[in-house]
Amino acid sequence: MSDITPSSSPTSMRTHLCGELRSENVGQTVSVCGWVGRRREHGEHLAFVDLRDHSGIVQCVINEDVDVRSEYVLRITGLVRERPEGTVNDKLPTGRVELGECEVEVLRKADPPPFPIDARADDVDENIRLQHRYLDLRRERMQKNLRVRSAVNAAIRRGMERQGFVEVETPMLVPSTPEGAREFLVPSRKEPGSFYALPQSPQLFKQLLMVGGVDRYYQMARCLRDEDLRADRQYEFMQLDMEMSFVTQDDVLDAVSEAVLDADEAITGERQPAIERITWRDAMDRFGIDKPDLRFGLELVELTSVFASTEFKAFAGAGAIKGIRVPDGASDYGRNQLDKLTDRAKSLGAKGLVWLKVTADGFDSPVAKFLSADEAAAVRSAMSADDGDLILLVADEWMTTCEVLGTLRNDIGRPPVHQGPYRYVWVIEFPLFVGVDKETGQPKSGHHPFTMPHPDDIDKLDSDPMAVRSIAYDLVLNGWELGSGSIRIHEPELQRRVFQALGISDDEAERKFGFFLNPFEYGAPPHGGFAVGLDRLTAILAGEDNIREVIAFPKTQSGQDPMTNSPIPGDPKSIAELGLKVLPPAT
Numbered sequence: 074m075s076d077i078t079p080s081s082s083p084t085s086m087r088t089h090l091c092g093e094l095r096s097e098n099v100g101q102t103v104s105v106c107g108w109v110g111r112r113r114e115h116g117e118h119l120a121f122v123d124l125r126d127h128s129g130i131v132q133c134v135i136n137e138d139v140d141v142r143s144e145y146v147l148r149i150t151g152l153v154r155e156r157p158e159g160t161v162n163d164k165l166p167t168g169r170v171e172l173g174e175c176e177v178e179v180l181r182k183a184d185p186p187p188f189p190i191d192a193r194a195d196d197v198d199e200n201i202r203l204q205h206r207y208l209d210l211r212r213e214r215m216q217k218n219l220r221v222r223s224a225v226n227a228a229i230r231r232g233m234e235r236q237g238f239v240e241v242e243t244p245m246l247v248p249s250t251p252e253g254a255r256e257f258l259v260p261s262r263k264e265p266g267s268f269y270a271l272p273q274s275p276q277l278f279k280q281l282l283m284v285g286g287v288d289r290y291y292q293m294a295r296c297l298r299d300e301d302l303r304a305d306r307q308y309e310f311m312q313l314d315m316e317m318s319f320v321t322q323d324d325v326l327d328a329v330s331e332a333v334l335d336a337d338e339a340i341t342g343e344r345q346p347a348i349e350r351i352t353w354r355d356a357m358d359r360f361g362i363d364k365p366d367l368r369f370g371l372e373l374v375e376l377t378s379v380f381a382s383t384e385f386k387a388f389a390g391a392g393a394i395k396g397i398r399v400p401d402g403a404s405d406y407g408r409n410q411l412d413k414l415t416d417r418a419k420s421l422g423a424k425g426l427v428w429l430k431v432t433a434d435g436f437d438s439p440v441a442k443f444l445s446a447d448e449a450a451a452v453r454s455a456m457s458a459d460d461g462d463l464i465l466l467v468a469d470e471w472m473t474t475c476e477v478l479g480t481l482r483n484d485i486g487r488p489p490v491h492q493g494p495y496r497y498v499w500v501i502e503f504p505l506f507v508g509v510d511k512e513t514g515q516p517k518s519g520h521h522p523f524t525m526p527h528p529d530d531i532d533k534l535d536s537d538p539m540a541v542r543s544i545a546y547d548l549v550l551n552g553w554e555l556g557s558g559s560i561r562i563h564e565p566e567l568q569r570r571v572f573q574a575l576g577i578s579d580d581e582a583e584r585k586f587g588f589f590l591n592p593f594e595y596g597a598p599p600h601g602g603f604a605v606g607l608d609r610l611t612a613i614l615a616g617e618d619n620i621r622e623v624i625a626f627p628k629t630q631s632g633q634d635p636m637t638n639s640p641i642p643g644d645p646k647s648i649a650e651l652g653l654k655v656l657p658p659a660t
């Protein structure tokens with residue numbers, strides 16, 4: 074059983090919800106309240122009105138002369154009776170009954186809505202839906218999504234409380250936080266020229282709660298990041314944020330898994346098995362991405378050693394050669410599509426893409442003649458290829474080979490994110506540093522600068538920093554990153570070494586993070602934590618591909634709110650009071 078069926082909630086105005094009336098209620102006189110959905114004239118001075126509330130609709134037979142129109146708010150008292158033979162609607166949960174002998178009370182008249190308040194609104198321009206979100210929310214789909222969201226939140230809260238976590242709220246006006254996204258700044262009126270930031274996450278505060286002896290903290294936390302919006306990203310989003318003391322990675326993963334699987338079970342009615350784990354290195358090797366989608370095959374196959382002494386110039390000396398096999402793909406991909414795949418591979422940074430169509434006599438491919446018989450046989454066997462399959466090969470630096478094939482794999486095989494089965498996976502042992510800061514030439518933190526390096530790699534911090542793994546982990550569901558976390562550094566000496574590797578001097582560290590790190594001197598326990606993106610988890614569990622569908626009042630992709638018209642130009646008086654001056658937009 075899932076937790077999202079609306080529960081009966083009589084009030085002094087109603088005895089039942091519209092959507093809960095069944096044959097068992099026949100013979101009862103009931104009162105229901107809601108909005109007029111459809112009205113159909115029914116001869117003999119009668120009309121059918123569908124009355125709708127958050128639980129569904131019920132058909133009411135009323136006198137034709139009662140003036141009720143679309144979206145009027147009504148209270149109807151009537152007798153529940155079986156629908157006459159031939160008028161039963163099995164698609165509707167209330168489709169066997171109707172309300173007769175209706176007494177209708179108009180609680181509020183309504184203007185005609187700008188779009189139909191039913192499934193037809195799915196095709197209405199999103200801006201119009203968001204402009205009138207309060208009407209859009211009356212629809213069954215949106216009501217269900219909000220209930221899914223509430224059930225996910227409730228299950229997570231229960232799961233965390235059961236495990237001894239204590240909910241603590243942290244401030245919204247904060248100094249800069251270290252997630253690395255662009256921040257929203259809030260000017261201080263009392264100190265013109267100074268700013269608070271809105272929290273990218275409660276990171277610093279939750280770690281200080283550990284210094285404060287809280288032991289197990291959680292919060293349903295609102296986080297704000299000024300980044301370009303996408304299907305899985307809004308300026309403001311909700312996280313299950315958590316942190317715990319005296320733990321190793323296993324403890325954190327177990328605690329988060331339990332709460333997340335509780336939420337999954339609340340919606341699906343089934344308990345998922347324990348969440349599997351994969352190292353970052355394996356995820357890249359096998360799926361070409363750090364958020365692998367395990368719902369489908371097309372795994373990357375390692376072929377570097379096959380071409381160890383190849384004469385084929387494009388492959389000779391490549392750091393890594395890998396391939397994916399598209400079963401029965403040979404006939405699906407004509408020349409045009411193969412050219413498109415090649416262009417895509419190049420635009421992703423590969424020097425090229427080699428394709429081989431597997432036939433009974435070998436490979437049909439422009440490069441077949443450059444492969445030796447041994448190489449061709451080894452490729453065929455390593456890839457378990459059959460006649461009619463299509464093989465795609467990339468030879469490049471290891472990272473490029475993985476990433477390009479990983480993207481092609483998703484392009485070719487990935488189902489919409491919400492589609493079952495739900496496949497959770499923990500990706501562990503992320504690199505401590507990723508890429509190099511263009512301005513400083515120093516490595517950049519993979520997670521954030523307080524992440525614990527892997528104990529086996531600490532001696533490489535100075536000699537080979539890019540090879541250092543960390544105790545940082547992500548939770549991934551159906552190819553979406555649900556969240557990240559890490560075990561934190563709690564010893565100052567190690568923290569200093571990591572800052573050094575990042576090119577952060579003692580002075581800069583003191584300036585930026587002193588308020589955060591100095592308290593550690595009073596005794597920081599070993600600790601670690603995690604944050605789960607609740608909008609993403611809810612969207613997938615609600616069967617949606619876009620988090621906007623599970624947020625009551627989201628911003629559009631361009632960051633606008635068409636309902637309130639925000640953002641709007643600031644009032645000059647308020648701007649002056651804050652000691653600010655607005656410059657014309659940069660050209």
Ligand code: ASP
Pocket residue numbers: 252273274275276315556557558559602603604
């Ligand atoms: N603050 C991190 C984030 O928002 C999560 C964590 O490290 O606990 O990604």
